[in-house]
Amino acid sequence: MSNVDLKHYHFDGANAEAIADLRSLSPDDKRQLLMSGVDVEEAHRSGSFMHLNHSGVHCASKREGLELLDIKTALKKHDGLPEYWWKMVDPDKDEFTRAAREHLHGGYFIRAHKGAKLVDPVQSCLFIKGDGVGQNVHNIVVVEEDAELHVITGCAVAHGTREAAHMGISEFYVKKGGKLTFTMIHNWSEETAVRPRSAGIIEEGGVFLNNYVLMKPVKDLQMYPSLTLAGRGAVARFNSVVVAPPGSLVDTGNRILLQAPETRGEIIARTMTTGGTIINRGFIGASAAPARGHLECKGLILNNGRIHAIPELDGSMEGVELSHEAAVGKISQEEIEYLMARGLDEDEATATIVRGFLNVDMEGLPKELEEAINKQIEELDAGDTM
Helix, strand or coil: CCCCCHHHCECCCCCCCCCCCHHHCCHHHHHHHHCCCCCCCCCCCCEEEEEECCEEEEEEECCCCEEEEEHHHHHHHCCCCCCCCCCCCCCCCCHHHHHHHHCCCECEEEEECCCCECCCCEEEEEEECCCCEEEEEEEEEEECCCCEEEEEEEEEECCCCCCEEEEEEEEEEECCCCEEEEEEEEECCCCEEEEEEEEEEECCCCEEEEEEEECCCCCEEEECCEEEECCCCCEEEEEEEEEECCCCEEEEEEEEEECCCCEEEEEEEEEEECCCEEEEEEEEEECCCCEEEEEEEEEEECCCCEEEEEEEEEECCCCEEEEEEEEEECCCHHHHHHHHCCCCCHHHHHHHHHHHHHCCCCCCCCHHHHHHHHHHHHHHHHCCCC
């Protein structure tokens, strides 16, 4: 992975004014947000949060049982959030975590209170607008006992923004019987460097479903979120779709630690390169029994490019069941010929296969978000895959 020189970006002087109504954004900004899963109409949303450059600019909670705050406000209100602040991520892990600790711009604090069933998702956007901007955010999500929460978080740069850097710390806490669905859509640019650092813990009977989508170019992205299943019967699933166009360098993966009996973990990754480089990591470790884990990494190479898949399983106790499937390859000529025999030309056949490969079922996605993802796949069909 290449190095990111933080001195190349400015972390001061990009403060932004509050935005009372997201509908007041420019048409270009609205489109960037839509392709990141953010609905400026805020319809069917439990709440909305937006951080622009170095400032929190919009924060609105619409449902009882939901606490939604800018992280700086939450730290003041809750005496520094001692239960959650830097508990899952080591602030000295690397230069990027240290930058977020020492020069925090903002982020969100989202908490579903005990027993709250928040049917509509909470949406958040971490947005960069302006060349050379460096952004440090720290997010905390808490799902209390028997609560249910869905968060859609879109990370994006404005149209026309070139060089930018994003450091994002995220810590997740799912309490006994809680359920969190967390969907992240990255919509960066050819000159954006991205360093998320994420970890979470799931207690007894808790469920964490994590969806991740990256279909737009990015200069250099490195992320390896980790979940610890610490309570009996806890469940975690990572579901990722990653596309790397020419010039993109993506080092991504997921890690699940099964540390309690009757836990289950699953990692499903679909990666496709149309000329970029993807390093796809996956790790499931089990230190309690019975426990089950499955890891599936499938990669598709178009127009050259590179995919390096690194699946790992680590069982340390009798009674664990861990499995993995890994495959990297090209579109089968037989598949293309099969579809051409049914009336499609070669480009149409290729696009159909690509759509099927990337169309991984992601639980809990709102209809409009599914449509936005499908639109991104269609744009791929019209571009690099043809």
